[in-house]
Amino acid sequence: MSESPRVRNVLRVNLIETESLEKRYGGTVTALADLTVTIEPGIVGLVGANGAGKSTLIKLSLGLLEPTGGKIRVLGLDPLTDGDAIRARVGYMPEHDCLPPDMSAAEFVTHMGRVSGLPPAAARERASETLRHVGLYEERYRQIGGYSTGMKQRVKLAQALVHDPELLLLDEPTNGLDPEGRRAMLTLVHRIGSEFGISVVVCSHLLGEIERICTSLVAIESGRLLRSATLSSMTQHSDILMIEVDDGEDALTDRLVGDGLAVRRKDRVLMVTLNGDTTFDTIRDAVADLDLSLHRLEQHRHQVADLFREEVSHA
């Protein structure tokens, strides 16, 4: 984290690339099927319902599992042959609780720093630093067994960060947290991604929750790619104008339809399909002729929900 985002961002290598990736468990359960996706640097939400295959993809990325078909590369490396190199450059926060209750957070995170190859003094220093970043500095000498769920999640995050990785893989980091705890955890993840320049792949079954912190989203369903897109491409202007007037929506609708425009109504909002630059003039003239007061006239932006949530909700 001491390294500047500028230096890190020079390395624009893809985070994860898969080609026809397949993972079957025991020959019967197909967790991933023909998954081809390229995940670029940034804060990436990996969304999908429970059982969609998110954890399997993360474990394949770390070389903890072997694919039964296809290819996967992480930071340009092959997890099967370059597993050590990948684990040195990647931090992993697993979904389930895996913390020793009778160790303090300081001891545990220092230990994980040592496992990652840091010398003793550097591991202790980095452990303190990362525990401060995740908001556990004051509590770092208490036994983990006495921590709340939120504090345990932060220890898991700290151990993933201790060796200063380029990429963080976070599996459902908000699991078990109350709404305030979820917000705080996501704010922390966003800070790590935006201020420290560490790329993050964050798994969640809750699209609505993670979309606000992500630069791109990858949705999977039953082990297959549903959609992959950047947030900016998803929230571009559409060709729909949203109009609200104080009163007189019916009269305005009739008039605009009479002027040849396509109008849909959603409660009190008129949604008019743009038909060249003259559409604005037509609306202005209609509002003036009907003596209405105009509250809103703006080009509708696509909502992530429109493009994604519906698909994910079926997942």
Ligand SMILES: Nc1ncnc2c1ncn2[C@@H]1O[C@H](COP(=O)(O)OP(=O)(O)OP(=O)(O)O)[C@@H](O)[C@H]1O
């Ligand atoms: N070790 C395993 N043996 C057999 N089946 C497994 C194993 N691990 C996962 N699966 C199955 O593979 C599918 C994908 O599971 P995976 O854990 O990757 O999904 P997920 O999207 O991470 O969901 P969740 O958040 O619930 O873990 C599921 O049907 C799951 O039951």
